[in-house]
């Protein structure tokens with residue numbers, strides 16, 4: 001796998017999976033692909049399907065309803081792949097952690113293996129850029 | 140100093156009178172905002188129907204309240220009388236186990252497709268350990284409760300690039316025309332309301348903020364206003380103006396992104412990038428004020444937590460000056476583009492009758508010429524003291540809705556400038572502390588970017604609320620969206636969705652589970 005990994009370093013494609021959560025993290029992802037932070041100048045591209053993604057960027061605490069879909073997305077992503085869990089929700093469940101919360105299956109690491117975590121609620125675009133670069137260096 | 144919003148006017152009726160009372164109110168010109176149930180224990184399950192009178196200014200808020208037996212919670216449906224109650228009643232069926240008789244479409248909307256496996260697993264009675272939710276792979280494949288017909292079916296979502304959020308839209312298509320459409324929600328269901336009942340009022344503010352990243356100021360502001368109404372306190376002037384400033388900045392950033400997304404959906408990626416670039420200025424000023432770009436945590440019960448100093452105001456004013464130049468420039472670029480305008484003209488026409496029938500709110504209603512804006516109808520924060528006006532357009536199509544948003548951004552800029560001037564010279568008092576919270580109910584409405592948001596909070600004298608009920612603007616507007624999609628061409632669907640600008644994080648926040656029939660206790664840990 002090391003050969004293809006070396007190629008991926010140049011231009012990894014990111015698929016963003018919204019697994020519950022508010023929209024805060026998703027807005028910051030949009031901002032980090034926007035003109036000011038511009039992840040695309042590092043060769044990183046947001047793609048529309050997990051089938052040609054290299055990095056999964058998962059936000060949110062994963063509600064029960066989303067869980068099977070998240071598993072399916074993980075299976076659909078070809079290896080080698082890296083998973084980045086983003087936000088307080090993605091890392092630990094964030095504000096939604098509670099004994100009585102009946103509708104959360106997360107955090108993400110309970111469902112799929114996670115390589116990089118980006119804490120913050122929501123993390124700033126600088127942190128997102130750094131987190132994705134960390135994942136890229138892992139290939 | 141602005142007056143407080145009108146409190147709730149509760150009328151108790153018998154369960155079998157609901158139909159007649161509801162139609163009486165509707166004939167008087169009321170709009171049904173929401174209906175929700177609460178398990179009140181001994182008196183039974185309490186069902187509230189919320190009404191408002193849009194024509195009156197300031198509008199009256201009215202609640203019809205009725206109790207049904209907990210053992211046999213049966214109530215007659217009012218959906219045949221008004222479509223505005225449709226989803227609210229489906230929510231009651233789903234989360235509270237109320238049997239709504241004669242509901243035309245009593246299917247599940249929010250719970251997972253395989254909820255039976257997850258929630259009603261076979262466990263011995265009274266064994267609380269095994270009552271926990273079963274998150275292991277399901278025994279049966281999830282059954283699709285969305286309709287199917289012998290036409291081509293086009294699924295849209297749950298992860299579709301055009302919709303950032305997850306929801307599942309399914310359309311039956313004949314040739315190019317959508318014959319039927321249905322929606323499955325619940326992908327963001329996080330049981331926020333249930334958590335609110337368990338945490339104290341100050342923690343709830345942060346929870347309210349995390350319902351939606353687009354309109355977090357409105358959520359915390361509305362919740363704080365409802366609590367302030369129970370505590371009967373007056374908020375200092377500086378806090379009121381700061382809240383107005385925050386609310387308007389939020390409206391600008393949300394509207395600009397919505398317009399940018401419209402550009403993206405019609406094939407102009409550049410327009411989306413321009414929108415993101417312009418938004419950054421607003422996010423910068425918000426960050427200066429509160430220290431956070433998206434969720435600010437600045438609003439609290441009785442006022443605000445951080446001071447907004449004259450230095451902040453200077454920076455914000457310079458940002459506003461930049462915006463005053465870049466925003467009209469951006470709008471002119473869009474409006475000068477024939478492809479953009481031509482694509483939106485006469486697409487997704489929403490007549491006044493349909494809008495009223497579904498109880499549309501926000502820019503969607505105003506794009507059809509209906510003058511409904513909570514900032515005017517029941518003023519809150521400082522909206523009574525600043526100079527502004529409701530914006531309406533009469534063309535009723537997607538383009539009208541985009542134009543409403545554009546003009547509202549310019550109006551918001553105007554309001555922000557006035558707020559800045561007042562905040563600079565206002566007395567430095569920031570907060571009126573809430574010392575005691577008596578038993579009672581508070582009700583408050585605000586106007587987030589997408590329409591009308593309402594919070595109903597009841598206090599029982601302890602440090603946690605008795606219950607919290609909220610209704611978000613996307614709730615009625617998505618019903619309108621489905622109606623617009625039916626009968627339109629499939630190529631128009633993305634633009635229609637974009638022009639309605641739904642926010643499913645908001646819509647999926649709810650649950651109404653107490654100790655009712657569908658008991659879902661246990662936890663995930």
Ligand code: SF4
Nearest residue numbers: 021024025087088089
């Ligand atoms: S981490 Fe915070 S901002 Fe991100 S989805 Fe969760 S609640 Fe929203």
